[in-house]
Amino acid sequence: MIQPETSRPFRIVDCTLREGEQFALAAFTTEQRIAIATKLDAFGVDVIEMTTPVASPRAEADLRRVVDLGLQAEIAAHIRCSRMDAEVALACGVDALHLVMGTSPQLRLHSHGRDLLGILEVAREVLPHIVGRGASIRFSCEDAFRTPMRDVLRIAQVVEDLGVSRIGIADTVGCATPDEVAQRVSVLRAAVNCDIEFHGHNDGDCAVANAWAAWRAGATHIDVTVLGIGERNGIASLGGLIARAAQSAPHSVQRYRIDQLLSLDQQVARALGIEVPFNACITSPTAFSHKAGMHTKAVLAEPTCYEALNPADFGRTREILVGHTLVGRHAISERARLLGLSLDDASILSATRALKNLTDSGAISSDSVDDFLKERAARSTPSTLNS
Ligand code: HCA
Ligand code: CU
Numbered sequence: 001m002i003q004p005e006t007s008r009p010f011r012i013v014d015c016t017l018r019e020g021e022q023f024a025l026a027a028f029t030t031e032q033r034i035a036i037a038t039k040l041d042a043f044g045v046d047v048i049e050m051t052t053p054v055a056s057p058r059a060e061a062d063l064r065r066v067v068d069l070g071l072q073a074e075i076a077a078h079i080r081c082s083r084m085d086a087e088v089a090l091a092c093g094v095d096a097l098h099l100v101m102g103t104s105p106q107l108r109l110h111s112h113g114r115d116l117l118g119i120l121e122v123a124r125e126v127l128p129h130i131v132g133r134g135a136s137i138r139f140s141c142e143d144a145f146r147t148p149m150r151d152v153l154r155i156a157q158v159v160e161d162l163g164v165s166r167i168g169i170a171d172t173v174g175c176a177t178p179d180e181v182a183q184r185v186s187v188l189r190a191a192v193n194c195d196i197e198f199h200g201h202n203d204g205d206c207a208v209a210n211a212w213a214a215w216r217a218g219a220t221h222i223d224v225t226v227l228g229i230g231e232r233n234g235i236a237s238l239g240g241l242i243a244r245a246a247q248s249a250p251h252s253v254q255r256y257r258i259d260q261l262l263s264l265d266q267q268v269a270r271a272l273g274i275e276v277p278f279n280a281c282i283t284s285p286t287a288f289s290h291k292a293g294m295h296t297k298a299v300l301a302e303p304t305c306y307e308a309l310n311p312a313d314f315g316r317t318r319e320i321l322v323g324h325t326l327v328g329r330h331a332i333s334e335r336a337r338l339l340g341l342s343l344d345d346a347s348i349l350s351a352t353r354a355l356k357n358l359t360d361s362g363a364i365s366s367d368s369v370d371d372f373l374k375e376r377a378a379r380s381t382p383s384t385l386n387s
Helices: 030-043 057-068 083-091 105-112 116-130 149-161 178-191 207-216 238-248 258-272 293-301 329-338 345-359 366-380
Strands: 011-014 047-050 074-080 096-102 136-142 166-171 195-200 221-224
Touching: 011 238, 030 047, 030 057, 030 258, 047 057, 057 074, 074 083, 083 096, 083 116, 096 105, 096 116, 096 166, 105 116, 116 136, 116 149, 136 149, 136 195, 149 166, 149 178, 166 178, 166 207, 178 195, 178 207, 195 207, 207 221, 207 238, 221 238, 238 258, 293 329, 329 345, 329 366, 345 366
Parallel strands: 011 047, 011 221, 047 074, 074 096, 096 136, 136 166, 166 195, 195 221
Antiparallel strands: none
């Protein structure tokens, strides 16, 4: 059952340097990894998950480098449920081990080839050697939403008894809906005492909604990446989670430097060689741009008419677009006022009409609109007053 909004905070597990590295366009250098980790830490994410150190020599070296930065955030290594992987990660000095094991019929068959008892056997074999070694342990059920819930519960109870501090439930293929997530997380919540982490892919465009449903149903930790990058079309984005939370539970974002989201998104976009996507929450270039006359009229009177988020909270500014055919007279009047031009109501109306005609065949820049308005103002001012 969905619980009401809660004052319980969520913790952000940022996976940009793990899941994000599995994005088709990602190939971060050591310097980029360090810069991204440092920036994530300044933003205030609670956990920074990094690629397994057994992936490559540089993955191991960079994990050590990031651990040695001594950041506030916990540094976690994402590893298979394997003693060997865990030993390498522990030797790097990580704060946490994030173990993952496929649990769905598909992954049992085609990934590790073990049935439920086999999965439990591996957990029983590995966990006693790594619990109590100075790193917290999270055990995640990969593809949990295509795994029978009774199996998820069985695994969760066994690994909790073996001493893990958090259980992960992953929507690996992005098939879950918010209702299903709420349902599964609340059942899991009732069955275990340890923390619960949700990791959700975006194949069905529900990643942020699912993450939100997970938190409301009792998850303590939410996985995100900067810009939502990851395998295929990625997972919940940090900006999306913050945008959701800032509206539905504003208290929960107070611990994060939300004014740094824009530069964080821009930094990762640069490292990927892309622009911040046009539809990114909060940080897209047009996230606070208003265009149609009906919108701009109301926003100029009262911004909350068409803004659920205050751009100033994120260090952003509102933009009223004027160089297009949907422009309205209130937007033109405001533009004239900002330019210090005195145009009466009739002049504003005729300038708006003229602009609409002018831009019907294509938008023009705001600077061109300014020139246009200045010219109209000069024309409507008697020349004797100009001298
Ligand atoms: C992967 C799969 C994973 C793991 C998530 C987790 C997923 O290892 O690439 O560790 O909770 O989506 O299931 O990202
Ligand atoms: Cu994933």
